[in-house]
Amino acid sequence: MNRPPPRPASPSPTFSPLYRQIKDLILASLEAGEWGPGDAIPSESELAQRFGVSQGTVRKAIDEMAADNLLVRRQGKGTFVATHNDPRSFFRFLRLAANDGDLPPSRSVPLECWRARAGADVARTLGLEPGASIIILRRVLYFGDKPVVFDELYLPAELFPDFSMDVLNANDESLYSLFEGRYGVRMIRADERLRAVSADRVSAAALSVAEGSPLLLVERVAFTYGDKPVEWRRGFYSTENHHYHNELG
């Protein structure tokens, strides 16, 4: 590599270190689908050669992307595109634990699914035009034979063309796995807002609790690449035998 002159070329206001530019390039390849979820990406030395930088610089870019849960490093094997298929990553987006520490296997049961027009609030949250076509899904998550979470989801219909009860019933993978595999929509991060509310008739029935019981309401906006919001979700958690677990670092 020829050393002088150095890369950035702009001294201060728009300065971005080389490794971050490399990160953006890898990110663009990810977004473009050059490597699919679960695939290995090229080795560090190969990427270094491709981008004309040292291996250490590629390494630092990948370090950040691994910290962001976009890539997974496996010593001796390679670096892989993160995927929601991995059962270990199931609880990354479901911060639920049993009070006695023993969580039986979960089962997701879809209740209804239909298309509608986005109201003002959904449109604002998902960055759509008011009146855009959306999908609404209701489902219940069981642990063992106990209903624990009653979810209502809002999705931009454009991104999930053939989404339906039939598709859901034909796939028992996690929802984010399905989104990623069938529609190429990968959830990267999410914001959640938690409140305590009283169970209304619908959620009380879905969770087999008395109307008026306290429920934990978890509102989530999930984002894909480029911080684009692609899911809005309201989950009612029955917290008699379970709780929402969070670690403050």
Add this chain to the structure above:
Amino acid sequence: MNRPPPRPASPSPTFSPLYRQIKDLILASLEAGEWGPGDAIPSESELAQRFGVSQGTVRKAIDEMAADNLLVRRQGKGTFVATHNDPRSFFRFLRLAANDGDLPPSRSVPLECWRARAGADVARTLGLEPGASIIILRRVLYFGDKPVVFDELYLPAELFPDFSMDVLNANDESLYSLFEGRYGVRMIRADERLRAVSADRVSAAALSVAEGSPLLLVERVAFTYGDKPVEWRRGFYSTENHHYHNELG
């Protein structure tokens, strides 16, 4: 530095990279109080010389500790021991936000504070002998003139010798600031468990809500160096105008 033989000496089962050993050494100095909260630690090159390793290795150790929020790097100035005095870090342990996004200044009002003997549950949670002396504190956190959080805290009395209402009233810094400054107990991380409950008479009165209203119950165990539990806390959050905010990465 003499290169061969390399440091670790043990091939596989207890292998720990050099930078992690350096991290442990710096951690020990932190724990021993060699540098207090807010102080600058020695420069990277100085530490490299002290430990007989390269600057890059010290750098990687400090990188991890900065990621753990134990140290704060400031380009051009140095690396500093993290502190709870920093008002920006106040919300690191209080994931609270207003529904309309506008949070007025907060005010913590202590209600009562007394000493007691640890019951089985407190003893287990804090790693104490049953019957050990503990401190119990009740307080209310206001935002503007609205009571939002009613807290009950359990502390090992041994670590907070002269803790009392008087001490609280004489200091208007945050609780963790006080713990760190006055007692040398630095909170590093915490586990929280969230549930929805109905307001009992005590918490309803403290938060000016109707008895039976849904409240968000946040149970926290906070840890200091060495993952030693030093605080157990039950907070009742009124979530009519506020919510608990969490980011899933």
Add this chain to the structure above:
DNA sequence: CAGTGGTCTAGACCACCTC
């Protein structure tokens, strides 16, 4: 065995802060 990521070093230079 070859290939991958993981560690460690040494040295150069840049960006930022303070005096």
Add this chain to the structure above:
DNA sequence: AGGTGGTCTAGACCACTGA
């Protein structure tokens, strides 16, 4: 000007994987 952390490089060697 001199110190700090921040970036980038080049090369060596280690640890792990799988053929």
